[in-house]
Amino acid sequence: MAEQGPTGSGSDARLIALFLDMMTAERNAAANTVAAYRRDLQDAAGWLAGKGTGLGDADSDKLRAWLASLSRDGLAASTQARKLSAVRRFYRFLFNERLRADDPAAALDAPKRGRPLPKVLGIDEIGALLDAAREDGSARGLRMLCLIEMLYAAGLRVSELLTLPFPPVRGDQRFLMVRGKGGRERLAPLSPEALAAMEDYLAVRGRFLTKGAPSPHLFPSRGKAGYLTRQHFALELKKLAVAAGIPPGRVSPHVLRHAFATHLLAGGADLRALQKLLGHADIATTQIYTHVQDETLTRLVEDVHPLARR
Structure with a gap:
C-alpha cells in the first residue's frame, strides 16, 4: 500500500x-x-x-x-x-519515489500476443503479376519483371535483392551468393525464367545509370542510396497489382517471399531445406509457414468438402 x-x-x-x-x-x-x-x-x-x-x-x-x-x-x-x-x-x-512501499504491477503477466500469419498470394495471383509485368515492354517493366521473378524464384529478402552486386552471377552460374542477416552468406538458386528475365533487364540496365557513372549495384538508381529503394519498389509493385486485378493492400515485396516459402512447402519441400533457402538462423522462424499451410488446407475443406455444406 x-x-x-x-x-x-x-x-x-x-x-x-x-x-x-x-x-x-x-x-x-x-x-x-x-x-x-x-x-x-x-x-x-x-x-x-x-x-x-x-x-x-x-x-x-x-x-x-x-x-x-x-x-x-x-x-x-x-x-x-x-x-x-x-x-x-x-x-x-x-x-x-517511495510513494508506495510495493510494486503491485511487477507480478502481472503480459497478455499473449499471437504471432500474425504472413500474407500469401496464390500461384494464380503470382502468375497474374508476372503477366502484367510482361505486358509492359518498357525498361521499367523489364526491371519489374526481373525483380518479381528473382524474389519468387529465390525467396530473397527485399533488402538482399535490392543490394545485389553487379554482376550478380558469373558465366552460366544459376546461383546467387546472398549476404543475409548477421552477414551470413548462402546460395540462392535462380529458375530459368528468372535468369531469362535478368538477361532481358540487363540489356536495358544502362538506362537507370547516371550518365557516364558505373554502379556496383544490379538495380542502380540515381537517388541518394545508389540503388532502387524498397519504398519505390513497393510503390511500383502496388501499381502493378492494380493492373493485375489484385487489391494492392495484399501485395508487397515481402509477400512475394512468403509466397515462395508457402508454395514450396505445399509442394512437399523439406522444412530444413526451406530454412536454408530463406536464410533463417532458427527453424522456428521457418515453421510459421506450416501454420499458413494448415490454414489453407482448413479453408479448402470448409469450402469444398460436401459435408461442410450441410
Whole structure:
C-alpha cells in the first residue's frame, strides 16, 4: 500500500501528473507519448474507481481484474500490452519515489500476443503479376519483371535483392551468393525464367545509370542510396497489382517471399531445406509457414468438402 495512506481520485490525478512530469523532464518523452500515458492511466484509474479503489491504492488482484476486463472488452493484445506497460511504469515510479512501499504491477503477466500469419498470394495471383509485368515492354517493366521473378524464384529478402552486386552471377552460374542477416552468406538458386528475365533487364540496365557513372549495384538508381529503394519498389509493385486485378493492400515485396516459402512447402519441400533457402538462423522462424499451410488446407475443406455444406 502507499506510504502516504489511501488515495482518492484527486490524489490519483496528482500522482499521474507527477509521473508524467518525470517522463517529460527525465526521460525526455515526446508529447504524443506523454499524452498516450495520460490516457491509459486515466482509463485504468476510472475503471478502478468504479470498483471502489484508487489507482494509487490498487493491489495486484485489482490490477489483474482490470487486465481481464480489457480482454473481455475485446481490446487487441497489442493494446492491452501498451496499457499494461503504462501502468507498470507508473507503479515503478511510485515505488522508486517511495510513494508506495510495493510494486503491485511487477507480478502481472503480459497478455499473449499471437504471432500474425504472413500474407500469401496464390500461384494464380503470382502468375497474374508476372503477366502484367510482361505486358509492359518498357525498361521499367523489364526491371519489374526481373525483380518479381528473382524474389519468387529465390525467396530473397527485399533488402538482399535490392543490394545485389553487379554482376550478380558469373558465366552460366544459376546461383546467387546472398549476404543475409548477421552477414551470413548462402546460395540462392535462380529458375530459368528468372535468369531469362535478368538477361532481358540487363540489356536495358544502362538506362537507370547516371550518365557516364558505373554502379556496383544490379538495380542502380540515381537517388541518394545508389540503388532502387524498397519504398519505390513497393510503390511500383502496388501499381502493378492494380493492373493485375489484385487489391494492392495484399501485395508487397515481402509477400512475394512468403509466397515462395508457402508454395514450396505445399509442394512437399523439406522444412530444413526451406530454412536454408530463406536464410533463417532458427527453424522456428521457418515453421510459421506450416501454420499458413494448415490454414489453407482448413479453408479448402470448409469450402469444398460436401459435408461442410450441410
